[in-house]
Amino acid sequence: MEFDKKSLLKLGKLARISISDDKLNNLSKDLNSILEFVDQLKEIKTDQVDPTSNSLNQKLEVRDDKVDTKNGAEDILENAPEKEMDFFVVPKVIE
Amino acid sequence: MKDSYTLKSLAVLLENNKISSKELTSEYLKNIENGKELNCYNTISQEKALIDAEKSDQRRKSQNLRSKYDGIPIGIKDLFCTKGVTTTASSKILSNFVPNYESTVTQNCDDAGLISLGKLNCDEFAMGSTNKTSFFGSVKNPWKSVNSDNELVPGGSSGGSAAAVSGDLCVASLGTDTGGSIRQPASFTGTVGLKPSYGRVSRWGIVAFASSLDQAGPITKTVEDAAILLDIISGHDEKDSTSSVNPKENYYENLNSDIKGMKIGIPKEFRSDKLPASTQKSWDECANLLKTNGAEIVDISLPHTMSALPAYYIIAPAEASSNLARYDGVRYGLRVKGNDLIDMYEKTRSEGFGDEVKRRILIGTYVLSSGYYDAYYIKAQKIRSLIKSDYVEAFKKVDAILTPSTPSTAFEIANEPSDPVQNYLNDIFTVPVNLAGLPGISIPYANDENNLPIGLQLITNSFEEQKLLNVARNIEETINYSETPEKWWLK
Numbered sequence: 001m002e003f004d005k006k007s008l009l010k011l012g013k014l015a016r017i018s019i020s021d022d023k024l025n026n027l028s029k030d031l032n033s034i035l036e037f038v039d040q041l042k043e044i045k046t047d048q049v050d051p052t053s054n055s056l057n058q059k060l061e062v063r064d065d066k067v068d069t070k071n072g073a074e075d076i077l078e079n080a081p082e083k084e085m086d087f088f089v090v091p092k093v094i095e
Numbered sequence: 096m097k098d099s100y101t102l103k104s105l106a107v108l109l110e111n112n113k114i115s116s117k118e119l120t121s122e123y124l125k126n127i128e129n130g131k132e133l134n135c136y137n138t139i140s141q142e143k144a145l146i147d148a149e150k151s152d153q154r155r156k157s158q159n160l161r162s163k164y165d166g167i168p169i170g171i172k173d174l175f176c177t178k179g180v181t182t183t184a185s186s187k188i189l190s191n192f193v194p195n196y197e198s199t200v201t202q203n204c205d206d207a208g209l210i211s212l213g214k215l216n217c218d219e220f221a222m223g224s225t226n227k228t229s230f231f232g233s234v235k236n237p238w239k240s241v242n243s244d245n246e247l248v249p250g251g252s253s254g255g256s257a258a259a260v261s262g263d264l265c266v267a268s269l270g271t272d273t274g275g276s277i278r279q280p281a282s283f284t285g286t287v288g289l290k291p292s293y294g295r296v297s298r299w300g301i302v303a304f305a306s307s308l309d310q311a312g313p314i315t316k317t318v319e320d321a322a323i324l325l326d327i328i329s330g331h332d333e334k335d336s337t338s339s340v341n342p343k344e345n346y347y348e349n350l351n352s353d354i355k356g357m358k359i360g361i362p363k364e365f366r367s368d369k370l371p372a373s374t375q376k377s378w379d380e381c382a383n384l385l386k387t388n389g390a391e392i393v394d395i396s397l398p399h400t401m402s403a404l405p406a407y408y409i410i411a412p413a414e415a416s417s418n419l420a421r422y423d424g425v426r427y428g429l430r431v432k433g434n435d436l437i438d439m440y441e442k443t444r445s446e447g448f449g450d451e452v453k454r455r456i457l458i459g460t461y462v463l464s465s466g467y468y469d470a471y472y473i474k475a476q477k478i479r480s481l482i483k484s485d486y487v488e489a490f491k492k493v494d495a496i497l498t499p500s501t502p503s504t505a506f507e508i509a510n511e512p513s514d515p516v517q518n519y520l521n522d523i524f525t526v527p528v529n530l531a532g533l534p535g536i537s538i539p540y541a542n543d544e545n546n547l548p549i550g551l552q553l554i555t556n557s558f559e560e561q562k563l564l565n566v567a568r569n570i571e572e573t574i575n576y577s578e579t580p581e582k583w584w585l586k
Binding site: 008011012014015017018019020027030031033034035036037038039040041042044046049050051052053054055058060061063069071075076078079080081082088090091092093094 | 119191192193194195286293294306333336339340360399402404405406408409416420423424425426428429430432434435436437438439440441442444445446448453454456457458459460461462470471473474475476477478480481483503514515516519530531532557581
């Protein structure tokens with residue numbers, strides 16, 4: 001597949017990144033070049049191979065269920081661009 | 096300042112009261128001020144560093160030291176969250192972010208009494224090999240070619256971390272390595288860069304790029320210093336479920352450069368006609384040197400080496416697109432006003448991220464999207480299994496693998512290729528190590544015909560950092576590389 005204007009704008013929507021018209025050409029050129037590069041993997045047979053998601057052979061440990069008072073509402077909200085009481089404020093979602 | 100400062104030598108000077116932490120810290124702060132042109136630091140913690148140095152001097156007086164290295168100032172890549180100190184990942188989207196927590200690695204440094212001089216420039220979100228993608232501009236390599244006055248890239252993404260050590264803007268630094276981001280800049284700057292095994296060092300509190308590949312590690316002047324800093328930062332951390340429960344070792348104490356009887360593998364797939372003659376020569380010479388010192392050189396094959404880079408450029412962007420979804424203008428970082436919630440997300444991310452980060456998020460979103468997930472993401476993970484098994488097989492035959500660190504020495508900032516794929520090729524020798532989760536180290540071996548450092552890479556099996564450091568130390572001891580850049584920025 002090739003990235004054309006339409007598919008690129010759709011991808012931008014999925015990734016929540018607006019793409020301006022003047023960037024479309026270069027971006028599609030770059031992404032097509034990357035895609036062409038990774039497409040060489042198609043030639044390698046992998047039918048009998050299991051995927052590796054993580055190189056560490058270690059089972060995930062369960063931690064103790066302890067009450068921790070760190071990282072409370074005040075800490076979490078400290079860097080919020082806009083807040084009110086104990087809430088993050090965002091543009092109105094429901095009319 | 097003496098160029099011979101190392102963590103090891105400074106510990107002795109401090110112990111013998113030849114210098115105080117405050118004097119030492121002031122000296123480095125002065126170097127940083129004089130070296131501003133190199134653009135190594137995003138944030139200089141002048142005031143805090145001096146206060147911390149005074150506290151260290153107090154601890155020394157009252158014989159209440161946190162470690163032998165208490166009072167030594169270091170630099171920290173601007174990817175580690177540091178409490179009360181701006182942490183930007185060199186991105187506009189985080190340019191106002193002041194964490195209220197401390198990453199485990201930097202906490203470990205603080206627990207050892209190390210002092211932070213500030214936060215080091217890097218590629219935006221650690222995505223790049225030249226440090227050019229930083230929102231705060233390129234870092235300049237302290238090295239220059241003898242044939243030209245043009246500025247060179249320091250490598251990346253830990254470009255500031257490597258350049259700062261090379262230019263004496265700190266004695267040692269912390270970097271992170273997802274596909275070569277410690278080893279490649281170390282190679283370009285004549286410094287030692289160590290990427291530990293996946294899981295050896297906690298990732299907690301490090302701005303995430305590709306979580307299955309990211310590892311923090313030291314950039315230092317010597318292999319001994321790399322061992323010292325690894326001792327300080329490594330170990331299990333219950334806050335990172337992928338940090339290993341394998342007990343950590345005393346790497347520095349157990350450093351032993353005897354390599355008699357060891358087998359060192361030379362992988363044929365790393366050979367290339369495109370490799371500069373001087374790099375090939377260093378590689379051959381180093382193999383001979385190890386042989387002279389008692390090791391056996393073994394030709395090996397890592398058949399899937401050439402598939403590592405394309406697999407990496409599926410897996411890393413996929414994980415990045417997922418990790419970077421958190422930057423939405425709601426909880427922290429930049430917010431750009433929009434007509435509604437979605438518009439706000441799109442505008443924030445469009446203005447907040449640079450071009451390379453956007454490219455990777457878009458590619459990552461694509462390879463994870465319905466219809467392409469199996470063909471790209473799962474396929475790449477299967478290739479990853481093949482790469483890993485290449486190394487499993489190799490380590491049945493050899494103790495360590497020797498390769499060049501990079502396909503070239505440092506190049507001019509102005510000559511950076513505009514095609515992203517051409518840039519990705521910088522990491523061709525380092526990426527397989529991350530995919531397989533292995534430890535790797537780049538050490539300076541010699542300078543090329545332009546007087547630019549050539550780095551060689553050693554790789555061992557997972558959690559064999561001791562062996563890795565031992566072989567590296569053997570090379571270091573034998574060649575005694577002591578080249579330093581001319582300080583052209585001190586006019």
